[in-house]
Amino acid sequence: MDDRELLIRYRDGDLSDGELARVEERLNSEPGLRSVLQSLEEITTLLDQGAAASFEPFFAARVTARLRQEKTLAPVEGMYEALRWIFARVAVACLVVVLAIGAYSALDGGYGGSMVDSVMGLPEATLETAFALGG
C-alpha cells in the first residue's frame, strides 16, 4: 500500500489502532507526507464543493415528458415488431411451398426440356408450340 492509499484510509477512519499510530507519527516527522495529506484534503474539498446538485431546471418534467413520448411510441413499435414476426414466418412458408412445387415439377418430368423449365413447370418452347399457341 502506498502513502496515498494509506492517507485515504486515514481520512476515512479505516486504519487499525497500530496503523493509525504509525501514520500520525510519520505525519509529525515527515513534511512531505503532511503536504500530500494537505493536497488530498484540498482536492477532496474542491470536488465536494464543485459537485453538481442538479441538471437544468425542470429536469423531472423533461424526464416524464420523454417517458410519455416513449409510451406513445411503444404500441407502434410493438405493431412493427408483430408485422416483422409474421412476415418472417410467412416468407419461410412461401419458400417451402415454392421449393415443394419446383421439386414436384422437376420429378414429374412432363414439362420443358431443361431442368429450369421443369422446375418452373414451363412447357417446352419450340416453333411448333409457338405456332400452336398463336392459333
Add this chain to the structure above:
Amino acid sequence: MERPESVPDRVLIDRARAGDEGAFRDLVERYEPRVAATVIGMLGAGEEAEDVGQETFIRLYRSLDRFRGDSSLGTYLTRIAINLSLTALKKRKRRISRFVSRDETERDRPEASWDPRGELERKDDIRRVREAVARLAPNHKTVVVLRMIDGYSTREAAEILGVPVGTVMSRLARAMERLEKEMKESDDG
C-alpha cells in the same frame, strides 16, 4: 395532504409500477441531485449529461418491475448512471479520436508544487479541478466520482463497480495523485 419527501421509496416505486406518473416524478426529483452529481462528475455539464441523466431514469422506469430492492434505489440509480456515463465516454472518445491527435492530449508536463489559494480564487480552483477530473482515465474518473463526489465508501464503490476493494483504493490513489499533479501544473501555467 401527503408530502412527497415523507413517502418512502418503496411506496413511490409501487405507485409508479401501478402507472402513477406523479409518483415516478417524485422519485426523479428525489434522486436528481445524486444522479446529477454522478453524471455531471463523469461527463461535465451539458447536453450529453442531460441526456444520460434522463436515460438513467427512463431505464429505472423500464426496470421497475424487476427492481427487488436488494440494493438501495440510490445505489441502483448510481450503477445505471455510471454504466451509461462510461458508454457515453467511449462514444465521445471515438468521436474525438477522429479529430484530435494523441500529442495534443498527452503532453509531458513538468513537476511543480501546488499552492492551495484563498476563498477569492476558490471558484477558479473548482473549475480547474473539474477540468482535471474530466481528463482522468474513465476507470479513475469513476472511482473519484463515486468516492469523492457521491460520497460512497470504498466498499460501496467496489460493490457498484463489481471490482475488489483494493482495486478501488489503488485507482483512487492514482487518480488523486494525478489530480494533485494537474492542479500544481495549472497553478504554474
